[in-house]
Amino acid sequence: MRALNGWLIAVYGFLYLPIAVLMVLSFNRSGMPTAWGGFSLEWYGKLAQNPKIIGAAWNSLVVAIWATAISTVLGTLLALGVERARRSAAREALLFAPMIIPDIVLAIALLSFFTLIKFTLGLRSIVMAHVVFNLAFVCAVVRARLKSYDWSLNEASRDLGASAAATFFRITLPLIGPSVLAGGLLAFTLSIDEFIIAYFTAGAGQSSTTLPMQIYAMIRFGVTPEINAMATVVMGLSFVMILAAQRLNRGRLPGT
């Protein structure tokens, strides 16, 4: 038992040490991985003055907000329908597919599709692509909540004369609200971090470069303290959002 716990601690070390090193180095004045030159926020300042990074971060934000809004609405409706419809294996497969399909396959499929129908590539095509997998994740989160939902509440509401819309907004939505919000937070995190599909469906030019695309371009050229700072910001944001989603959903995220 003690050996098992020791192993678990070692695994946590393996998972978190690389990230921790990155975060510590981002505050290192010397910018070197080996020499500590004192605590400094210098690299964060550099980051804030880099117009390419700011532009890419803005693009990512726009994409993530749109993709989250669309997928949260569609995913929640989908979950409400699926949980009350007769179970269908084909539909289950369709809802599971976006979560397991390799990114590169969906990426080239969408690139070919958008090109064929002559849809102009840009931020809009990235949003459309991101909704595909976000939708599936939101739907899964909301469905998990609906499994323990008491549908007789809806019956009671309707029996007492409330319309379907009033029942939804005053009974169902307040009860499933936290899981909808959790699904939305998850979608936002996935979208803002997604690289491969965005890379293929963005088209050319800086105007549709997202933050992960910018990060990729930068890390291919090597290690810089500026990337460490950017990585710390991005990781910190993800941690906060996932933690919030987890709290809202009381540990029922797919994957937790």
Place this chain on the structure above:
Amino acid sequence: MRMISRSATWLLMLPGLLWLGLLMVVPCLLIFVLIFFERGIYGGIDWGAPTLENVTRVFDPLYLSIFLDSAVIAAVSTLAALLIGYPAAYAIVKAPPSRQTALLFLAILPFWTNYLIRTYAWIVLLNPAGLINSLLIWLGLRSEPLTLLYTKPAVVLGLVYSYTPFVILAIYSALQRLDPSYAEASRDLGAGAAQTFLRITLPLTAPGVAAGAVFVFVLSVGNFVTPDLLGGGKFQMVGNLIYDQFLSARDWPFGAALSALLIGLMLLLLFAQAIATLRARGEHARA
């Protein structure tokens, strides 16, 4: 109980299903159409005469060897992730119930964060002037930096690092569903701890192991980011090959053929996993 008409449930599902149909199913089917055409002169597709050339080209020894190489790297990564993840998941299941959610969350958290940054962290650690080499030299264990980055082991390490959280999750769910009385009965009947694990616990959690394995293998084979960043582009994997056909070589039909092979492989593995799950359930029923 569900006093909602069939047409109403369909209406709720329609927008989402349409989105998936139009932007996932149709594009994926398109891949299978592209295979049978030639590349256009300026990239894209020449919709002229259909051809089988791309299908036969995929089985060219050159490309088959890349497929084989990727499969080996993916298999080694999968095995390593399972060996690391299984005991970790086991330790979490054995922890007090009140702490399990937090422990599992801690294991999964990295998985939800930026993949590029998690991979970049290893460049920081492994490069010649990086932390590991500096430490080795400082300790006097080496006089020259080791070549750690841009090697096959670095690629495997990156893949294992990225996908171990998912393996822990899959095996944890399987272990948690397992009725502890089976293992207790085995011990009561005189089996040792090792024998109980190998003959009771491991077979009954095989579906979880299979689910984790399929996931790691498929995502590793089709990966192009990790081989590019940690392999320095020296080792092509199927993902890199597909990437090149679409973004550099501009031979989309051939890239589509390679992707189709990847999809086929994935479906095959999922099918095998479904069978493993059914088998395990059968044994569970008999046990």
